[in-house]
Amino acid sequence: MxxxxxxxxxxxxxxxxxxxxxxxxxxxxxxxxxxxxxxxxxxxxxxxxxxxxxxxxxxxxxVNGTPHPENVPAEQVLGHDGGTGHGHEDGGAGHGHAHGHGHDGGAGHGHHAGAEQAAGADGGAGHGHGHGGEAGHGHGHGPxxxxxxxxxxxxxxxxxxxxxxxxxxxxxxxxxxxxxxxxxxxxxxxxxxxxxxxxxxxxxxxxxxxxxxxxxxxxxxxxxxxxxxxxxxxxxxxxxxxxxxxxxxxxxxxxxxxxxxxxxxxxxxxxxxxxxxxxxxxxxxxxxxxxxxxxxxxxxxxxxxxxxxxxxxxxTATSATELVYETNVDDLDPRIWPQVLARLMEAGAADAWLTPILMKKGRPAHTLSVLVGSAKAEQVRAVILAETSAIGLREFAIRKHAADREFSTVEVDGQSIHVKIARYGGQVVNVQPEYDDVAAAATALNRPVKTVLAKAIAAGHDLWS
Structure with missing residues (x-):
């Protein structure tokens, strides 16, 4: 991993x-x-x-080839009687956003700058976002x-x-x-x-x-x-x-x-x-x-x-780093399941799926399974219990092994389609077009999805090397 x-x-x-x-x-x-x-x-x-x-x-x-003002290095900041200087997002020698000039040209700004450093020379205020004090003026708030x-x-x-x-x-x-x-x-x-x-x-x-x-x-x-x-x-x-x-x-x-x-x-x-x-x-x-x-x-x-x-x-951890939650549900309107799966993914699940089962007394049902990292586990549990009719769930830890992934793009009759490339041990083991892109291209070209998919797979042939 x-x-x-x-x-x-x-x-x-x-x-x-x-x-x-x-x-x-x-x-x-x-x-x-x-x-x-x-x-x-x-x-x-x-x-x-x-x-x-x-x-x-x-x-x-x-921005258009020029360093954005909020990213000029702190070492370019001048204090008393100096020119303008900026530092990204926090204060000290470098100050925050859209600048306002203090008295005598001393540049001081405020947002994400320590308050004691937000004043210009001789007490002229150089506030964040250019709210000038009596001795200074500002350039406006920015976007x-x-x-x-x-x-x-x-x-x-x-x-x-x-x-x-x-x-x-x-x-x-x-x-x-x-x-x-x-x-x-x-x-x-x-x-x-x-x-x-x-x-x-x-x-x-x-x-x-x-x-x-x-x-x-x-x-x-x-x-x-x-x-x-x-x-x-x-x-x-x-x-x-x-x-x-x-x-x-x-x-x-x-x-x-x-x-x-x-x-x-x-x-x-x-x-x-x-x-x-x-x-x-x-x-x-x-x-x-x-x-x-x-x-x-x-x-x-x-x-x-x-x-x-x-x-x-x-x-090199020997303990599990992923969790799987499961619950059997036999009394939920099946039309709700797509929304449940979507909400689980929004909550941070790595994957979520349904398995048809037959429960006691011959009742048809589904097992909901969710794969999630421990940091998002609480959010996933909350979705399961709020969005389904389940009143309990099972948890067990697993280990996951995954190939390295990267992305490229292929063209099919003028339509761009993203392709996921998987590597394991330094070797390409899979090249797969993104289905949503294939479907969008098929709609734009007014062709069957299977035709566009075949062309996308062929266009990605060289990515196997």
Whole structure:
């Protein structure tokens, strides 16, 4: 089982995760194809850097070939009487979002910056999102996007299905967290910071990177959240840890700690990505290590090296790492089952299926079986008991062995069809077109599905090598 362990002892943000995955071997071309599919102006570049003399990779979002303001490296930040400087998502020397100039040109911004660093020179306020103080002025808030708009962008983009699902899952978590923080329904949430182009690129990029690495299991360490004062957000001061971050880790039952630094260490985007990726939480699991990656944050504080690490290898655990839940149901309207299976997959099940059986007294029934990692087990149990007529279920642990997976694309009469490639022991063992793409192509071409499927299989012949 190809396992990744994510070390969040210095916190997490979207660019830190993206840099760590790329450092560990994720395909940058595949990531950029996915990012550009959502918005053609976006791309991701990487540069080597160091934090506390630890070599790391800095991922930077580019908009039309220019570094997005929120990703200018922290070492370019100037303070008193200086020019503008930006650091990704948190403060210290580098400051957060859309900048506002302080007095004498001292650049200070606020969101995800320590409150004491949010002021410009001579007390001129340089707040988050350009709310200028008496001595300064600002540039405006930057993009805001409704959850419905972000969802539409992701649903309509030509992404691999699993990349789309992970990106939608991440933004859905953010919508629920922001809704809870502001006391509104998730569908009414307008993203400010996390809806900006760089956050969309971070989230889609991390989703694509995780697919590129072919991970079967992700274990996330205890997450350092930070603490201390407040940051400046779109709506004013936000205590650290922020309400959205607390909601995200509470929903996922993730273990957390304040950490060693008195500022925000884990951003909402970072928390949403970690909880989306996590199959379970804990220390480095038993494995034979194959790759490691180190991603750098935008600042270089004195308290801790501002890096996130990922360790990837083959699991050597002797205990089971997956769970199967089963229950026999003989009194549920069969028309409900498709919705039940869909809800189970949304809750994090790796697979769910029905087996027809004959119960006592000759009653026809079904056995519902669900495969799930331990991190999503509670959510799956809740769906089974809420959505079916079952009043109990069986649990047993198993071990799963999976081939490494990657994706490619073939063309059938002008229609693009994604193809899943499976490797085991370094050898290609299966090449299979994605059925939903085949069906869509058949509809577009007005041809039988079996004909398009045969052509897609033939077009993928060279991928066996």
């Amino acid at each position: 190809r396992t990744a362990w994510i070390d969040c002892s210095a916190g997490a943000s979207g660019d830190m995760l993206l840099g760590a995955f790329i450092s560990a071997g994720a395909d940058l071309d595949y990531i950029n194809t996915a990012v550009a599919a959502v918005d053609p102006s976006l791309s991701v570049t990487v540069t080597p850097t160091a934090r506390h003399q630890i070599a790391a990779t800095k991922a930077t979002v580019q 805001t996007r409704a959850w419905a708009e972000v969802r539409r962008l992701l649903e309509e983009a030509p992404l691999d299905d699993v990349v789309r699902e992970r990106a939608l899952d991440t933004f859905g978590r953010l919508a629920r967290a922001e809704g809870a923080a502001h006391g509104v329904e998730p569908d009414t949430v307008h993203f400010h910071e996390v809806g900006a182009l760089d956050a969309i690129a971070d989230i889609v990029g991390v989703a694509a990177a995780s697919v590129s690495l072919g991970l079967d299991r992700v274990v996330v360490s205890t997450i350092a959240l930070g603490g201390g004062g407040q940051v400046r957000g779109q709506h004013g001061g936000i205590p650290i840890p922020g309400p959205a971050v607390l909601h995200l880790v509470t929903e996922a039952a993730a273990p957390v700690t304040g950490g060693a630094a008195p500022y925000e260490m884990t951003t909402p985007t970072g928390a949403a990505l970690l909880t989306m990726l996590a199959d379970e939480f804990g220390p480095l699991p038993p494995m034979r290590i194959e790759q490691t990656g180190v991603g750098a944050g935008g600042r270089d504080p004195v308290e801790v090296p501002n890096v996130l690490r990922v360790v990837i290898g083959e699991s």
